[in-house]
Amino acid sequence: MSNRRRFLSLAALGLASTSALADSLTYQSFHAALECNARLLAYADHTGDVAGEATVLGHLPKDLNGVFYRNGPGRFELGGERYHHWFDGDGFAQRWQIRDGKVSHIGRFVATQKFIEESKAGKFLYPAFGTYIDRKGVKNNDAINVANTNLLPLDGRVYALWEGGSATELDPDTLATRGIKTWRKDLKAMPFSAHPKMDPDGGLWNFGSAPGANQLIIYRLNAQGEVTRTAVLPVPQLNMVHDFVVSGRHLIFLVSPYDLGSEPDTSFADRLHWAGDRRPLRAVVISKETLALRQVFELPARSVFHLGNAYEDGACTRLDAVLHEGDALRKVGLPMRGAARMVADNPASTVQITLDYASGVAREARLFGVSEFPRVMPQVVSARHRKLLVLGASGRELILDSVNLIDTDSGKVDGYAFGTGWQVEEHVLVPRRGARSETDGYVVGVAQDTRRAQSVLTVFDAHNIKAGPLALARLPYRAPVCFHGNFQA
Template identity: 25%
Template sequence: MPRVKRQPAVVNNVQNNSFKKIHGLQSIAPLVQSVEETPEPIPTTIKGNIPTWIRGNLLRNGPGKFEFGNQQFNHWFDGMAMLHSFQIADGQVAYRSRFLRSDSFNQNNEMNRIVISEFGTLALPDPCKNVFQRFLSRFEMMKPTDNASVSFVKYKGDYFVSTETNFMHKVDPETLETNGKVDWSKFIAVNGATAHPHVDPDGTVYNMGNSYGSKGALYNIITVPPEKESPDDTLQGAKVLCSITPGDKTRPSYYHSFAMSENFVVFIEQPIKMDLFKIVTCKIRGKGISEGIYWDPNQETVFHVINKHTGKVNQVKYYAMALSTFHQINAFEEDGFLILDMCCSDSGEAINIYLLQNLRKSGEGLDEVYNSMARLLPRRFVLPLNITDKTPLDTNLITRPNCSATAVANSKDRVFCTFEDLHGDDLLDYGGMDFPHIHYERFNTKPYHYFYGCGLRHLVGDSLIKMDLQDKKLKAWYQPGFFPSEPVFVPSPSAEEEDDGVILSVVLTPTKDKETFLLVLDAKTFKELGRAEVPVNIPYGFHGTFNSTA
């Protein structure tokens, strides 16, 4: 990957100067504290109106236990997976939760201490061993965690919970019971897969996973067929569609997700780097895995485009200045261009900011942590697909009307791109946004008008945003002291328009005990229809999905 002069700081200054410093942030420490599970469904109190046509389960995943015995995890991502279900039918809502019975949870629980290392926490040697045994244990290969705390994913009609290692767990979406561990590496040569797969209309699932060998790392595009070969089938038939070589095989990029259009998969190789030597030797050095992940602003971002049907990697690479992204919004093809929309920022240091000690700060300390972060904003890159030997060089190739993004061919296999903002100045008042969702079933890989996300005037979401791409205007739901989670769009049964449906979001109130509620918004007007108040405390989670039972 080419080295470039250090220029991203200029962009950072532009972005950071667009945001006012925040002072007097409310403490969110109660949102990242351990809670008890509620395995049997409990009723909720309905305020307003929950539309009777909503029938199904809002499934949520995230960390819910942050210590065992007198040992505490260091990073938010380390907490033990807690699964949540809001069962909606006939205008009523029932809530239940269970801890994922992963090997990590079971072993930690049995020993009453942390025995499985996580992203930011290195498990200490067994204190019952002698000094020599504890010393030797540092040279043992670290086992990947199966603490699948990121999201719910679906393969071949079954629900699984996933993280970014090679382990998933099959889960009953009705009872949340853990029904077995699945190892990706038993089916294909990968060492993990993202918790954000994409699905084609025929049910074929696409995902990405790294593989590590003696010659370094590879990025792999994975496909999983929609049909089951037997009742016990999980990932049978999975295959690696293609492999991509990193710019530096010993320092591949970290990625949380990828983009997909009708005919292409787009992998964003960003300058958040994984130092494989540091990661492999973390036990010897007494450091967590997170210590081996770093941001390199001197690296460009590279967009790799892969044909979904042939597995061929486009020889043209698309470059941009250093940026980081966790979540893409949508991607589609139109008039010879591949349009890629995503939430991104000009710095990639946030992943190491989400230490529990930072999230539990208050006063000036919390303000300082928040103001040190680059903001996430929705942006559009436009990639011209038909690059040939006759393509003019050093000329903006984007001919789309009213598009401020640029794409300039420096050679027949290199195009440098700049982005178009997908927002107006009013989004800056909400601190940027992330956790994007769209009407996925009908508009994923297609031109679309609306997306939804969380406003980020805090370290977690503190508002809900609906963005209209036609005029770049937004609608917002915001109430001081309330912290909504990722919005999930559920279309109405007779939906004709893109935004005909509701938004579901779990809202937490850290200043009040046991006053969590499921919020239901009209997706068109963004007005509140109703809420279902839950008489238990729930920690702030990551991702989820709606499982329709209609």
């Protein structure tokens, strides 16, 4: 690996040297709390691969056939120790097959280098995002790649993604791990985000973030998965950037106000210090044509994980984002230690942001209250959209329990709440063949029934979500909560 590539690889995680352990006290406090609070089951450790047939309640639409690929952290504990943060767990890929009115499920751990070595050792060896460990040295970021954030189908292949390192290829049918994907030799071991955006031509845009170097790496891949364009752009005071949006002419990144410290013996997450009292949230706009910085906008300081879609509107660009009041990053890790409340002090709102290039002003319009995981129909990505799917929470805590389709023009919401005992995962919009509107299709997702310890595939009519699920497909077991995924017809 060239010196420059190695630097950007390790800078993606802010790594210098690291040393301390995932601790047994976290393990003990979580399990004590789990006995009293079934909601924490979503953050429980998982062991072993699973496969099974779901029991379908209701009726699956005859024209809904395909595979719903999902990915998230599954292993949080090893050798009596427990990770401190939800983002740390080893990737557990899932495949929900919908065919002829039946649903089957496969779940397998991604056999990364880290997972294999630590399984053999019977203990954690490498540093994680929010847990400081240094039992074994790190040569590059793929040595600690947990492949735990998204599953991307592309050109007949499937990739497990983690923003700090390379994609990991899996078998599309069995989810068996095939190995690290190097898109191009000079890009080996470079960070490759877990939130690529598809282009109308079948290719995709993606990025890598190197906070320790204050640089963004831009990728453009064609429909065959070949890299056609790359760029490295300096972004001052860069920190964790998890997602972005693509409009007709721009790539847009929201950079929250964190400082990256240099404290020794500390995890990457613990070295991110909230600076919202001194700096704004920045919208960094990059031209798709030149891959050069066009403009930077300032908004009130908030933290952000996920964005929805973006489109051009005359001399402006409009985009959707879920913004959290203050520093939400550390609060997401609280349930790992047994805390019942997650981000009660950092309520999140879905907003539409308008970037006015002539005035240099960014304006906001609130669309929805406490929420997360915005998605649009795949055929409108980077184009004008009028429907935005989000999960909602009935209280200030970010315990997601409802599915909601927002009309971004009128503000009206078509939603369904699952009720007490449910935790809802990201849902996606799936168009019917030849769909003519953004509601001509289905909403497909997964929800956890914590009272029965079962994972459930859910299917709604996108035109009438408030009527409730058309079908629930219950597994006879609980599979780990996933972060993101994609439906492939």
